[in-house]
Amino acid sequence: MDTTLELGGLSADAYLKSCASRTVLNALADKWTCLLVDALRHEPVRFGALRRRLDGISQKSLTQTLRTMERDGIVIRTHYPTIPPRVEYELSALGHSVVTLMSGIKGWAEEHVDEIVTARKRYDACLDEEAQPVPSPLR
Amino acid sequence: MDTTLELGGLSADAYLKSCASRTVLNALADKWTCLLVDALRHEPVRFGALRRRLDGISQKSLTQTLRTMERDGIVIRTHYPTIPPRVEYELSALGHSVVTLMSGIKGWAEEHVDEIVTARKRYDACLDEEAQPVPSPLR
DNA sequence: CGGTATCCGCTGCGATACTG
DNA sequence: CAGTATCGCAGCGGATACCG
Numbered sequence: 001m002d003t004t005l006e007l008g009g010l011s012a013d014a015y016l017k018s019c020a021s022r023t024v025l026n027a028l029a030d031k032w033t034c035l036l037v038d039a040l041r042h043e044p045v046r047f048g049a050l051r052r053r054l055d056g057i058s059q060k061s062l063t064q065t066l067r068t069m070e071r072d073g074i075v076i077r078t079h080y081p082t083i084p085p086r087v088e089y090e091l092s093a094l095g096h097s098v099v100t101l102m103s104g105i106k107g108w109a110e111e112h113v114d115e116i117v118t119a120r121k122r123y124d125a126c127l128d129e130e131a132q133p134v135p136s137p138l139r
Numbered sequence: 140m141d142t143t144l145e146l147g148g149l150s151a152d153a154y155l156k157s158c159a160s161r162t163v164l165n166a167l168a169d170k171w172t173c174l175l176v177d178a179l180r181h182e183p184v185r186f187g188a189l190r191r192r193l194d195g196i197s198q199k200s201l202t203q204t205l206r207t208m209e210r211d212g213i214v215i216r217t218h219y220p221t222i223p224p225r226v227e228y229e230l231s232a233l234g235h236s237v238v239t240l241m242s243g244i245k246g247w248a249e250e251h252v253d254e255i256v257t258a259r260k261r262y263d264a265c266l267d268e269e270a271q272p273v274p275s276p277l278r
Numbered sequence: 279c280g281g282t283a284t285c286c287g288c289t290g291c292g293a294t295a296c297t298g
Numbered sequence: 299c300a301g302t303a304t305c306g307c308a309g310c311g312g313a314t315a316c317c318g
Contacts, residue, residue: 012249015174017195022170024248024255029170031161035154047280056156058312063281073258084279085318094254098247104240109163110151115233116163119212186300197292202301223299224298 027072028098032057032065037095037102040075044090074098166211167237171196171204176234176241179214183229213237 012021027033035054039045045053051062066089069075074095080086091099151160166172174193178184184192190201205228208214213234219225230238 010249012252014245014248015178015192015194019252020256021249021252022195024252025173025245026170028244028248029168029173031165031168034164034168039154051280053154055154056161059281060313061311064311071259071262072255073262079280082279085281087280094251094258097251101240101243101247105167105244106153106164108237108240109153109167110149110160112233112236113151113158113160113163116211117159119233120210123210123212190300198301199293200291203291218300221299224301226300 024072027068028102030065032061033069034102034105036065036069036089037074037091037099038106040089040091040095041099041103044078044088047087047089050089069095163211166207167241169204171200172208173241173244175204175208175228176213176230176238177245179228179230179234180238180242183217183227186226186228189228208234 013019014021014025016022032054036050039050039053047062047066050066051057051059054062057065066075066077070077070089073092075089076092078088078090080088152158153160153164155161171193175189178189178192186201186205189205190196190198193201205214205216209216209228212231214228215231217227217229219227
């Protein structure tokens, strides 16, 4: 039995590069997208606030990511033509339906960061000791 | 109340670029990582089988992604020195603990692909009609 | 404030060729 | 079969400057 065939005969298969769901996966499987969905999960947030929250993101990347999410119907952009201008972003219904998954990924990363850092050290140490079989005690 | 402070006083915060959990998020939030976790969720799979399953992946990217996952302790690599050689990859306990989330992302992409494709068309159409205010009925 | 436009260095990734 | 090594290009993302 193929797991790509669930109830109702869902035809999309992200394993296929020509399937549109692959492009959706590509958009979702992104660091910034994940953090943005999480950041917007409770209430609308302004552009500047998002920029401060997502430490290290450039203005360009933030704009681009938000624009893609808006295009995909994940977020809703509201522009208040005040002076100074004010732009708020909020999740659509579609966006809210993926909050659990995206916040879950972020949460998992935070929960298991210690195990993973340890695993990385162990892996790197093993490579090192292969390269230097014996650290030559004399000389 | 800050959502980064859950029970037990978890100190990791993926919003901060200097936090190690950001690097974990970076590794997880990847198209190939997501598909690989899903592909390995039931049983060990050989390198060649993974390559055929993940349509469009290059050998280099597959090797790199698997190596990173092995380093992070997500997958276990087993090499059988037969002729021809045979290498199997399987999820570790840590890897199994993220299957639900990763397969969930893939599943969500497949479930909502139609809505998103529609949203994209609508967005692109709106941009076009702004560029061409009236499609000049007369010529 | 919230963009857009431009430049530009870096690396991500695919293609190809070769190895144990 | 399952890699490693090398090359070469495209695109991402940061920095900067300017606009509504």
